[in-house]
Amino acid sequence: MLLRVVDLHKRYGREEVLKGVSFFLEKGETKVIIGPSGTGKSTLLRCINRLTEPDRGRIWLEDVEITSPKVNINRIRAQIGFVFQDFNLFTHLTALDNVRLGLMRVKGMGKKEATARALQELARVGLADKAKAYPAELSGGQQQRVSIARALAMDPKLILFDEPTSALDPELIGEVLAVMEDLAKSGMTMLVVTHEMGFARSVADEIIFMEKGVILEQGPPEQIFYSPKHPRTAEFLRRITDLYGGNR
């Protein structure tokens, strides 16, 4: 088991955002988390690399307990890629520098080696020609692809995607999803929060439906989309398809 989350709790003030979430991820697996806004999906992702500290519960990455107070969290984070909704590229650095920063400053790689690796990852997301461009010169879709390259360069065991296409114009969503689909096929382990139901249906090995801080249902896409066991899952999917149209 690559990632194991057990009974995770998180509270912001009086509101309990996560009320005991447990699941696991096998190596090479892609799981997609769906559910209404404000149900703790993003909080869950951020608890996994402890950008947000969980209140209770335990998380393991392979045999290392991430939630242990003794763990070197920076070393753990270097092994877990994180792709943000609004990209969060470093605005003062070129695409190339964004991708090689972690290699040089976290992994201590030499400049030459880091540059070669970064260029390789940029090429992988189709942006080899944009290495010298600054984030502000790139479209949203290109920025998100650079941020995926930034995560990939670190050779992560797992990549967390927090609504990676929600900040994008509709015509730019496809290029990002295509990169993610390729990644999933290449055997990368991925945990994706998204409202892109087409992506969930065709790429996910398993879908997790979350509402109000708990997992209501999880299973293969066929089950979730065609014969959901929980009435709330069915209702949510109906609303989503009404909103976005049936082919997504």
Next chain:
Amino acid sequence: MNLALLGGLLGLGFVLGVLIAILEVYGPKILRLCASVYTWVFRSIPEILLLLLVWFGPSQFGVQISPFFAAVLALGLRSSAYQAEIFRGALQSIPSGQTLAARALGLSRLGTIRHILLPQALRLSLAGWGNEFAVVLKDTTLAYAIGVVEVMRQARYIASRNFPLTLPAYILVALLFLAATYFGLFVIGKLEERLRIPGLEARR
């Protein structure tokens, strides 16, 4: 002499200012409080008084410091408080997503400040820093009060020995300051232009 003073006080002010700004924004609570008290104190005391305090203070305890050093120290401490506020504003204007992304990569808190936040903050500070430069350049004439032989004092020498030259001497000093300010702001403007990030902000 004024330029040496300026260099000394700006340098001291810069180093202290950056440190204090970092403490004010990212430091633990107690240090944050200390930093706030520091900027409050050094922005409150009139410069001329600060100069006299730093100059006369140590001599009361038998420590003799040169007027030049006293002037650099007093004006530098004052400038560091103002510079700290410039850098603090810049640091706080950087979106929190930058920090999140850096930490998510595995950078430490210090690494994040050094490689992500500080480079952006210093660039954003340039315009405000140019203003501070223009202010403290003129403040160097205050060192005259504690006997530093700077340009104002020399103008006074000339005036006292040769009365008809009083006005020309002062006008000459004024012109020197005009030129120095122009040159300094020109260099800072060039720096801003060079550090401009393509696509990110409006051109001047």
